[in-house]
Amino acid sequence: MRIAVISRVFSRSGGGAESYSVALVQQLSSRHEIHVFAQESNQPVAGVTYHRVFCLSRKPRWINQVLFAIATWMQTRSGFDVVHSHENTWHGQIQTIHVRPLRHNLFFARSGMRRFVQWVKVALSPRLVTYMLLEGARFKASPARKVVATSESLRRECEQAYPDSQGDVSVITPGTHCPQHLPTRLQARQQLRLPRAGRLVLFVANDYARKGLDALLQAMKHLPADIRLVVVGNPKSAPKYRQKVDQMGLGGRIHFLGSLDDLSLAYCAADCLAHPTLEDSYAMVVLEAMAHGLPVVVSGPEHCGISQQLTQGSEALLLPDPRDAQRLAQLIGSVLGDTDLAANLRSHGLKFAERHSWERAALQYEQLYLQAASRH
Secondary structure, three states: OEEEEEOOEEOHHHOHHHHHHHHHHHHHOOOOEEEEEEOEEOOOOOOOEEEEOOOOOOOOHHHHHHHHHHHHHHHOOOOOOEEEEOOOOOOOOEEEEOOOOHHHHHHOOOOHHHHHHHHHHHHOOHHHHHHHHHHHHHOOOOOOOEEEEOOHHHHHHHHHHOHHHOOOEEEOOOOEOOOOOOOOHHHHHHHHOOOOOOEEEEEEOOOOOOOOHHHHHHHHOOOOOOEEEEEEOOHHHHHHHHHHHHHOOOOOOEEEEEOOOOOHHHHHHOOEEEEOOOOEOOOHHHHHHHHOOOOEEEEOOOOEHHHHHOOEOOOEEEEOOOOOHHHHHHHHHHHHHOHHHHHHHHHHHHHHHHOOEHHHHHHHHHHHHHHHHHOO
């Protein structure tokens, strides 16, 4: 099939949604003709045709989103069997939803005057009006359109925001690859220029605040001095957090590595992953860490989509309240101080990851592609 993929930032370092798009294209490119339409890309998948989409200015983001939607609509109106969008666009037979709908954030569980106030807020904001219109277009019922959520919890939120979509939203969770040949912990630390000795906790996120770095830094104050924290992700917020680290007296124990296109070295260098996210529709980083045999401490099901599939003490240690720094420190201390517990988490986590391959996800998408193309 000739498939157009719409993803504004097509790069593994862009974030979870971007990594999802890249990994899926990588899996499909061996048996389909894939064309990627993006404003930013380091062209991470060989054998794919890349189309650079016009970008007047990244800010304001809502205007750029409209211009991106118009440009990709014009470029993909014909010549493709399927158009697969990972963005807020009105076109695309396949619409993959990666984050909680704006309509859910604004209106769910609100009624009466509170709901009216929210509508007034939307009406007075060109930005919110634009996002609402684009989002509504993604969920508009059509025989040729398939909407996909990346987790079961996100599917429920989509159906709560758009009741007419009930029963029509598919769930295709992220996949992963379990690597066979990995560097040793010492080799990985040497390549990343991290301390050879001591225990390392890994934190991976582009949005440091939303993914729980504040609570994790507080937890570090309760942990022994030989335990260090490695922060990987968009370095935009790093200066603010470096200042915070110094104020907390944690200087020398926190290492900021910035963005990495390949996280394998970081997983191999660490002793455990901490992901105390406040909100995550799935959390691919947790699945990838498990695939590398890394024990995981992660927020519970109310805050993180993947945790709905995990059993406490088996595949991971679950944190009920991601803001509870003391409890977070206890869980991290348990993993790093109990070799039997760590081995158990590694074993069960690896088995969980092996059941969630990108090939499985690609086959599910191919079924949707065929259904959409037959009605196109």
